[in-house]
Structures are given as structure tokens and as C-alpha cells.
Amino acid sequence: MKPLDRFVALSLGRPLDRLPCVPIVGNTAARVLGVRTAEIRNSGGLLARAHVAAYRRFGYDVVRVFTDLYVQAEAMGAKVRVPEDETAYLHQPAITSADEVDRLVAADPGKDGCLPAHREAIVRVVDEVGDEVPVTAAVTGPFTTASFLVGAEALARLTLRAPAVVRRLCEVSLETALRWADAIVDAGASPSLTDPMLSSTVVSPRQFFDFGLPHLKRLVSHIHGRGKSVTLHICGKTKPVWSLMVGTGADCLSIDNEASLAEAKVAVGDRVRLMGNVPPVAVLFEGDAASVRNAVRACVREAGDNPRGLVVASGCSLPTETPFANIEAMVRAVDEIGWPPRVTEASV
Amino acid sequence: MKDMSQEDVSLLSRLSDAVVAMDGAETVRLSEDLLLQGIDPGRCIEAGLVDGMRRAGDLFEREEYFIPELLICSDAMYAGLHVLQPHLPRGAVERKKGIVVIGVVEGDTHDIGKNLVKIMLETAGFEVVDVGRDVAPAVFVERAESVGAHIIGLSTLMTTTMGAMSEVIRLLDERRARPRIKVMVGGGPVSQQFATRIGADGYAANASGAVAVATRLRQSPSELRVP
Numbered sequence: 001m002k003p004l005d006r007f008v009a010l011s012l013g014r015p016l017d018r019l020p021c022v023p024i025v026g027n028t029a030a031r032v033l034g035v036r037t038a039e040i041r042n043s044g045g046l047l048a049r050a051h052v053a054a055y056r057r058f059g060y061d062v063v064r065v066f067t068d069l070y071v072q073a074e075a076m077g078a079k080v081r082v083p084e085d086e087t088a089y090l091h092q093p094a095i096t097s098a099d100e101v102d103r104l105v106a107a108d109p110g111k112d113g114c115l116p117a118h119r120e121a122i123v124r125v126v127d128e129v130g131d132e133v134p135v136t137a138a139v140t141g142p143f144t145t146a147s148f149l150v151g152a153e154a155l156a157r158l159t160l161r162a163p164a165v166v167r168r169l170c171e172v173s174l175e176t177a178l179r180w181a182d183a184i185v186d187a188g189a190s191p192s193l194t195d196p197m198l199s200s201t202v203v204s205p206r207q208f209f210d211f212g213l214p215h216l217k218r219l220v221s222h223i224h225g226r227g228k229s230v231t232l233h234i235c236g237k238t239k240p241v242w243s244l245m246v247g248t249g250a251d252c253l254s255i256d257n258e259a260s261l262a263e264a265k266v267a268v269g270d271r272v273r274l275m276g277n278v279p280p281v282a283v284l285f286e287g288d289a290a291s292v293r294n295a296v297r298a299c300v301r302e303a304g305d306n307p308r309g310l311v312v313a314s315g316c317s318l319p320t321e322t323p324f325a326n327i328e329a330m331v332r333a334v335d336e337i338g339w340p341p342r343v344t345e346a347s348v
Numbered sequence: 349m350k351d352m353s354q355e356d357v358s359l360l361s362r363l364s365d366a367v368v369a370m371d372g373a374e375t376v377r378l379s380e381d382l383l384l385q386g387i388d389p390g391r392c393i394e395a396g397l398v399d400g401m402r403r404a405g406d407l408f409e410r411e412e413y414f415i416p417e418l419l420i421c422s423d424a425m426y427a428g429l430h431v432l433q434p435h436l437p438r439g440a441v442e443r444k445k446g447i448v449v450i451g452v453v454e455g456d457t458h459d460i461g462k463n464l465v466k467i468m469l470e471t472a473g474f475e476v477v478d479v480g481r482d483v484a485p486a487v488f489v490e491r492a493e494s495v496g497a498h499i500i501g502l503s504t505l506m507t508t509t510m511g512a513m514s515e516v517i518r519l520l521d522e523r524r525a526r527p528r529i530k531v532m533v534g535g536g537p538v539s540q541q542f543a544t545r546i547g548a549d550g551y552a553a554n555a556s557g558a559v560a561v562a563t564r565l566r567q568s569p570s571e572l573r574v575p
Binding site: 089091237 | 506
């Protein structure tokens, strides 16, 4: 089956050959193409070729155009360091004090930062493989982008000291996210949301409710209005906010390996598809084929029977240097389980 | 210094409460009151500020407080310290459990985790030298040697920078600075498995865990040389 057919069958509750499998490949795609990570970040052509090459090599079920979380914040004035051959990271927030919040304006995906290059990459990937595999592109959520605009620690303090400023930051970040989501849909792909700062490892469910939920709701409903379904990924612990994540309207929750798929299935599995959660570092980066196989089987044992379906995925984006053999082993392990997605203790 | 009255004791517990309640202004006011009452500032710090921060750490551990709450509690604690510390008698700063050089390794600027560990280590009585974020391996080693550190604490949230942690250990070995200087590591992608593999002396999953690890590292005999 083609990846697209798998998702259609999964949605309709029809049998398929195997569960969809999504090792969340980001800069590892550069390794597949044999180029440096800095080269793909701002080149639509290379970014597209890298992701197409990675998809063809591994045969996974979603192509997600992604280099790092900072592309929107950078397009709004945050300073990002781009090492020659490692993942980019935030160098300086866009503003140094909450007083400057009014200086911020939403980004224009047509000209700001590396958004135009990413847009070009999406168009090319869709053109090349869009008829067989879902193509998505990452949209960093408003709260997380806000943290890159003012600094994470400053944002954390502001949630308690000056909530109105946080809302301003989230509003302008939401505007960027809406425009970027539109650009992604216009390019033929689906936006895929990630808002790690809303993790319960960082903020309370109350803060999620106040600062995350309203903006994510608007973002999700906008994307739904464009005819696309939405996956929401939040890193780290999320159990206290699963029902709020469902409340955003997202169709699929991507669960980190810090949280339990089995518990998520019981809590929200009748309302949303689940995605997860093979540990990206301890298993996919540091483990071997056998440990990858075990981890995949554990995921399927926990949530292969999720009422709204399971996508066997990594718990978070893969480290750049994840061994190819482990990515291959992940897809192979899902293949081996086949359909129906059942793992009995005896077969482990 | 006078003896503690029942009222003074209650003032101290109110100081602790003010830290837990994230109330900086109240923390400062109570600290000033306690000084006026002639209560030993060292005692105010221990039984008031540090006690409050420890309780905040417990609430964080129980997931009743989260990072924003913990940061605002620490702001209150430091505001109180600012009032009390100048009144400590000379030589009274002897509650140091050890010196820790701490920072985020090169290639990353996520520093909330590092800052929380710093807060909790200081609360527990360690002297912490913060070298900041995006810090080259050699800088950790040089600073640790120049301040006579017992421990280097390395943090990262990014897998790409984990190699820099091994590099710090390699540099320390090259200078034969271990086991005099111990290394503890932490941060999102870091695990005990990884810490063991690169030869770190300790790993902690969170800020309160870091206090336990640092305390343990200070208790183990540092003179002991493994052949």
C-alpha cells in the first residue's frame, strides 16, 4: 500500500497492510543526501531533495519538512545560530524586554527568514512524492514561538507577572503561525503543529488553558477550514493536558516517550488518533535493531488497538546522527507486525 | 543575638511561606522585620528563605508547581537574600557544601534547566559558579580549575551538543583533573545510560535530583584514585 492509502484506510476503519510508521526525520535527511545541515536550512531545492531521498530510502509514511523550531521566530526577528553541520539554535530572542512587545510584527512567509526556502521545498516535495505520501511541514505553536521572541525564562516569569504581555506575544506569534499554515496549505501540504513549551514538564495545566488553548484552537480551526487535519505534538510530560490538547480540535496527538501511550489511549483514544512513542535518543539514536524492534512492539502492545488509530512514531524528532539501520529497523518492525496490529507477549 | 520567641518563630515560618507564595515584596518586608527583631540573619536564611525554596522544590517535584512558579519563588528567595546576606557576620558563610561550575554546553542556549539546578544547588548550600550558555568545553575546565571547583555540571536540551559533554570529560582526563573534579550531566536527551557511557560521575533527571547527586559526589572520597 502507498502511505496515503494507509491513512485513508485507517480513517475509514478498513484493514491495511500495516500501521503507518513515522520516524520523525528532520536534519537526518541531510545525512541521507550527504550534505551539511546548514546547507538544507535555507535552500528549498536541497531541503526538498534531502526529504525525498530520506523518504525513498526508509519508506516511512509521512514526509515532514522540518529543520528546527526557530524558523518562524527568526522570521520575526529572533537571532538564530546555524552551525555548519549541526541543528540551528536560538542565539538571541527578538526583544530583550517586555516593553518592546509592540515592536513585534507577524512574519511574511513570502519574504522573511528562511520561510520562502521552506515553502519552495514543500512545493517541490509535494510535486515529487505528494501523490503517494502525506507531506506536512512544521508549524511551531504560538506559545513556543513567544518563548523564542522574549526568551523562555522571561516568558515563564511573565505568565505569572504580566499575563497580558504573554497574550500579546502569543497573538503576534499566532498571526505568523496562521500565515505560515496558509502558505503550507497553498504549497499543497498539511501543517503539523508542535508547541513544546506547553509541556507539563514546563508549565501548569492552568497556564496551558490560559495561554495555549485559545491560540491553538484558533490555529487548528483555521487549518480545518482549509480542509486539512491536524497533528499536535508536545514534548515531555503531557498527561495532565491531554484533554486540553484534544480541546484544541487536533485530530491526532503526538505523544512523547515521557508519557504513556497506554494511558493516553484510555484517556483520549476514543476521540483522537495517537502517534508515538519510540524513544528517539535512548532507543533510535543509541540503541540497536533489537532494541528498536522491542520498543516498536511495546508501542503496538500499548495502543495498537487505539479506537481512533495509532501511528507508530518516534516520541520526538530524531537526532541528526540517528543510525540509518535503526530507522530501517523501525519500519521493518512495524512491517513485521503487519495487520491486525496485535503483539502478544509470546511473540516478543 | 537574642533568643527566639514564639513570635520570632512564627515570623520565620511566615518568611518561608512568603517564598512559597511567590511574594517577593512580603519576603523582603519580613526579612527586614526579622533583622529589626535582632534574629540571626543566618537563621533567617536557613529557616525562612531556604526552607521556603525547599518546599517550593517539593511542590515542583509533586507537579503542583511548574517552572514559572519555581522561578518566581526563587526571585522572592533571592530578594530576601539580598536583604539578609550583608548582615551575616564575617566567616559565617560556612555552609558551603562545595563549589560547582555549571553551564549549558556549546551549541545550545536552552538554560532554564541549568538555572533551576543552580537555584536548587544554592538552596542546598553549594556555591555555584554559572558560566552561562553555549559554553565551549575548555571554558568549563579552565573555570573549574581557577575557582577550585569540586564539580562541573553540564546541561543541554539538544542531542547535537551531547558530544561536547564527552569533550569536557576528555579535557579533564587529559589534565589529570579527575577525580578531583567530578562531572554531573543532565537535560532533556541525557540519560543515565549516556552518562555512564561518557564516563560522567553523575546524572540527574531534574533539579532536585541534581542536589542529591551533587551531595553524593561530595561525600564520596575524592582522593580515591582508580588505577
